[in-house]
Amino acid sequence: MTKKQDANTDSKPLVDFAVGIGGAAGQGIATPGNILARIFARRGLNLNAYNAYQSLIRGGHTFLTIRASNGPVRSMGDSLDVMVPLNQDTMDRHLGVMPSGSSVIYDEAKITPENTPEGVQLCPLPIKELIVGNKLAANTVAVAVILNMLGIEFDDLVDALERIFSRKGKAVVESNMEIAQRGYDYAADNFSAFPYKAPRLSKGLAVVTGNEATGMGALAAGVKFYAAYPMSPSTGVLMYIAQHARELGVMVRQVEDEIGVMNMVIGAAHAGCRAMCATSGGGFALMTEAIGMSGMIETPIVCVDVQRAGPATGMPTKTEQGDLWQLLGAGQGDYQKFIVAPVSQTDLFNTIPELFNLTDRYQCPGLVLSDLLISEGTSTVDPDDLNWQPDIDRGQMIFPNGSTSDNPYGGYNDNDYLRYVNTESGISPRAVPGVPGHIHVAASDEHDEDGTLISDEFTNPHKRRMMVEKRARKMDTVLDAIDPPELVGPNDGAATLVGFGSTWGVVLEAIEKLASENNIVVNQLHIKWIVPFHADAISSVLADSQKIIIVENNYSGQFARYLRSETGIKGDAHIRKYDGEPFMPHHIVDGVKAILARETDLYVPTHEMMV
Amino acid sequence: MTTTTTAADIVEKSIISNGIPLSNVEVTRDSYKGKIDPDWCPGCGDFGVLTAMQKALSELGKQPHECITISGIGCSSNLPGFINTYGMHTLHGRALAVATGMKMANHELTVMVTGGDGDGFGIGGNHFLHTMRRNVDLTYIVMDNQIYGLTTGQTSPTSALGMETKSTPEGNLENPINPMPLAMVGGATFVARAYTGQQAHLVDILKQAISHKGFSLVDVFSPCVTYNKDNTYQWFKARVKKLEDSGHDRTDFHSALDKGYMWGDEIPIGVFWQREDLPTLNDLEPVLDEGGPLAYRTLGITKTQSDSLMTEMM
Numbered sequence: 001m002t003k004k005q006d007a008n009t010d011s012k013p014l015v016d017f018a019v020g021i022g023g024a025a026g027q028g029i030a031t032p033g034n035i036l037a038r039i040f041a042r043r044g045l046n047l048n049a050y051n052a053y054q055s056l057i058r059g060g061h062t063f064l065t066i067r068a069s070n071g072p073v074r075s076m077g078d079s080l081d082v083m084v085p086l087n088q089d090t091m092d093r094h095l096g097v098m099p100s101g102s103s104v105i106y107d108e109a110k111i112t113p114e115n116t117p118e119g120v121q122l123c124p125l126p127i128k129e130l131i132v133g134n135k136l137a138a139n140t141v142a143v144a145v146i147l148n149m150l151g152i153e154f155d156d157l158v159d160a161l162e163r164i165f166s167r168k169g170k171a172v173v174e175s176n177m178e179i180a181q182r183g184y185d186y187a188a189d190n191f192s193a194f195p196y197k198a199p200r201l202s203k204g205l206a207v208v209t210g211n212e213a214t215g216m217g218a219l220a221a222g223v224k225f226y227a228a229y230p231m232s233p234s235t236g237v238l239m240y241i242a243q244h245a246r247e248l249g250v251m252v253r254q255v256e257d258e259i260g261v262m263n264m265v266i267g268a269a270h271a272g273c274r275a276m277c278a279t280s281g282g283g284f285a286l287m288t289e290a291i292g293m294s295g296m297i298e299t300p301i302v303c304v305d306v307q308r309a310g311p312a313t314g315m316p317t318k319t320e321q322g323d324l325w326q327l328l329g330a331g332q333g334d335y336q337k338f339i340v341a342p343v344s345q346t347d348l349f350n351t352i353p354e355l356f357n358l359t360d361r362y363q364c365p366g367l368v369l370s371d372l373l374i375s376e377g378t379s380t381v382d383p384d385d386l387n388w389q390p391d392i393d394r395g396q397m398i399f400p401n402g403s404t405s406d407n408p409y410g411g412y413n414d415n416d417y418l419r420y421v422n423t424e425s426g427i428s429p430r431a432v433p434g435v436p437g438h439i440h441v442a443a444s445d446e447h448d449e450d451g452t453l454i455s456d457e458f459t460n461p462h463k464r465r466m467m468v469e470k471r472a473r474k475m476d477t478v479l480d481a482i483d484p485p486e487l488v489g490p491n492d493g494a495a496t497l498v499g500f501g502s503t504w505g506v507v508l509e510a511i512e513k514l515a516s517e518n519n520i521v522v523n524q525l526h527i528k529w530i531v532p533f534h535a536d537a538i539s540s541v542l543a544d545s546q547k548i549i550i551v552e553n554n555y556s557g558q559f560a561r562y563l564r565s566e567t568g569i570k571g572d573a574h575i576r577k578y579d580g581e582p583f584m585p586h587h588i589v590d591g592v593k594a595i596l597a598r599e600t601d602l603y604v605p606t607h608e609m610m611v
Numbered sequence: 612m613t614t615t616t617t618a619a620d621i622v623e624k625s626i627i628s629n630g631i632p633l634s635n636v637e638v639t640r641d642s643y644k645g646k647i648d649p650d651w652c653p654g655c656g657d658f659g660v661l662t663a664m665q666k667a668l669s670e671l672g673k674q675p676h677e678c679i680t681i682s683g684i685g686c687s688s689n690l691p692g693f694i695n696t697y698g699m700h701t702l703h704g705r706a707l708a709v710a711t712g713m714k715m716a717n718h719e720l721t722v723m724v725t726g727g728d729g730d731g732f733g734i735g736g737n738h739f740l741h742t743m744r745r746n747v748d749l750t751y752i753v754m755d756n757q758i759y760g761l762t763t764g765q766t767s768p769t770s771a772l773g774m775e776t777k778s779t780p781e782g783n784l785e786n787p788i789n790p791m792p793l794a795m796v797g798g799a800t801f802v803a804r805a806y807t808g809q810q811a812h813l814v815d816i817l818k819q820a821i822s823h824k825g826f827s828l829v830d831v832f833s834p835c836v837t838y839n840k841d842n843t844y845q846w847f848k849a850r851v852k853k854l855e856d857s858g859h860d861r862t863d864f865h866s867a868l869d870k871g872y873m874w875g876d877e878i879p880i881g882v883f884w885q886r887e888d889l890p891t892l893n894d895l896e897p898v899l900d901e902g903g904p905l906a907y908r909t910l911g912i913t914k915t916q917s918d919s920l921m922t923e924m925m
Contacts, residue, residue: 041925042925204925205925206921206924206925207924207925208924212924216920219912219917219920220911220912220917221910221911222909222910222911222912224716224905224906224908224910225712225715225716225905227712244920245898246897246898247916248912248916249898249902249905249908250898251715251716251896251898251899251905253711253715255708255741256737256738256740256741257737259705259708259737259738260705260708260737260738260741263701263702263705263708263709263712263738264708264709264711264712264715265712266701266709266712267681267699267708267709267710267711267712267713267714267715267716268712268713268715268716268905268906269712269716270699270709270712270713271712271713271716271717271720271904271905271906272716272717272904272906272907273716273905273906274910275712275716289702290702290705293701293702297699381924383921383925386921388912388914388917388920388921389911389912389914389917390911392910392911394910399907400907432717432906433676433679433697433713433717433720434676434677434697434717434719434720434904434906434907435676436674436676437676438676439675439676439695439696439697439698440697440698441691441692441697441698441699441700442698442699442700443691443692443698443699443700444684444700444701444702445700450646451692451698452646452647452692453689453692453700458647
């Protein structure tokens, strides 16, 4: 579970800093954020970036947090070292929570600080003089100031500006360079730098969002057909794959609705493609009947649900882990499926090929439970942790003779083929349309071994039972194919923090803070595979736990209820958050302390940042 | 009863008995006979549509394994079980979406979609519109009986105004959909109507529709003898008139629209509208330019390709 995600660290003194940039949507927060992220990552620093925003294109309040370190960075962190308010509103919202030793960089002509906390360095900039007419470059000044204060060489900024602005022409690059130089020098002359310098490590890192990582994983897995209906916060997957589709021979379709998406994906999958889609909870709701069809006709597909806060339209740009039971109950009837909740951007990448192998082998749908936090969230990724050429196992498939060189099941077979033959394993060899001698009907009605409907005129309770059991039997051995979760930390910790999916990083970081700052030792059992569920392994780990604290990003304790349903284990205490914003490490630290002090068994942190 | 056939066993048995690849076997109407007999009511119009499809496919010389029939749900949607092609019996209203995925993933297949008026124009209406505008190269055969049959006789999107059904006992208040003009303005490139009682004409239209490159709609009057006592064989026989007999020019859009709106004592059947100058979706899709069907291609990307993708992220 922990994988190699702490890889790019060094022995230098730990430097860990966070930059916040805020303003109205449309004020150009993305570009300085992008420049900073690239510069940090190219220096080999780990980073995590989280953008708090709203469902509008102009106005409102957007706040981007970029945290970087030469140690592991698994969350947005707890506080800021630098803030760049691009409007008065941002200054007013956040100045009060800036800690001593931090700096606030702003345009002195437009923004006035009020009630500045003690120890905060105010860095007013004469932006108008520095940009000499190039209004678009105002944010470049702020970037240059930050870099100067972090002791990052100007050359790094030169590289980044060239990369970012080269598309806009030489004049734009040069103008930005000049302005950046003036900002860099102004900072050196007027502001106190940080007491540390941002280190440079030997190996540069990649910067990806979780949606990009998901798209990259799909390409590695051999997805040939991707369909979607745009829906925040999943649209990034569509855009990433669409951008690379032509060069890599992937077909992308934007469909009229999510019902059409899933049915089209099933059509392509039934033809023999690896086919995939991503959506958010509302779109997923529309897909569910068809996902049941994927189970019934045993045509494997992969669908990613990037959760946002619900119900209904909910909060399109806010995160939540509120769709667990929607996925568990997706579609009517009993059918076999996988549900997996990746824990990070790197994990999203590597999970997609693994899940395709499983769905091909077991011939059923595979559902990925992600959320806005990790799918829209940005992280550095060590290129060596991404397996771009994974093993591809398509299970028992029959393609037309000679059509693929590496297909062991190609060939003609005259009369004996039964698509849904009742095998001991429950897995029936799957011929795709176009193969001579393997004609059959794939029916969403209950059917016999040869595909003939038994649902209506031919209903036969014995056949129905046989087919239900055949499909179910496929999963008898599936746990062997999936790693059980492992306890991280000392066995005798004062508590075990149990979570699933995207909260892995922030929980782990909270555990480290509890140990280093509070002298409280707890351990972590983080769950990635929801279905199938390693109930025995989990029960056995939790049997030794001093106190089970379940951490999740929803109101009703969806994971706590699932854990109880599968293991009979009732969590001793809960930390839950459902305000749309992700956990920050101190929220969990405070929760664990309150729970261990027996002040409460349900801790709901207050999100201090008003975003 | 549990047997233990595996893919390996099938490979063992993978040589055809007489050594002739199936693609060289001559097809006849019987080649398209399905594993089981239809379960439709005696006298159902759908029998005629099934027979006509089998005739059309065999006369076109298509090999059964190169064809797929995809349906939704309803009486007529049981058809894939009764015809010897690959088949999918999908969800109510979703056949066109599934079929689009199938055609795009394997554009060498002949894709036919079968279903009823409720399946296609009611619950599946959205997919109907968008499949037409995309000009997906498939043939959509609607067995239009103007009633919901499998649910025992409720009003349908093509039920006539005032029609008494089990869900409209005092008469239907809603205007029906007219699939002909709807399909023409919706972007279908082949729009035809036929009547199951005129078999030779139906076979001829199906052959043209299947041969047409692009989205073809054949709306077939297929009377429900059990639940629709209004639109009977006698009712249609007195009204349907072949467009061919009136010298209709199927390339004249406005004339086609006018003919499409005709309804009453005279109801035209035949090919209303066809245009052959528009590329199909699979013609337009560059990914299909070379390399054969997507579904049969080797998976994964090369190291050179992945290195290039990684460079963008550094």
